[in-house]
Amino acid sequence: MPLALSSFLFHLISLETMTMQPPLELV
Numbered sequence: 432m433p434l435a436l437s438s439f440l441f442h443l444i445s446l447e448t449m450t451m452q453p454p455l456e457l458v
């Protein structure tokens with residue numbers, strides 16, 4: 432697996448968790 436692809440996937444996952452976290456923190 433290329434490093435660029437893995438870092439891109441990690442960035443996508445971290446972005447998803449970042450967008451999902453605020454509502455959970457507010458509740």
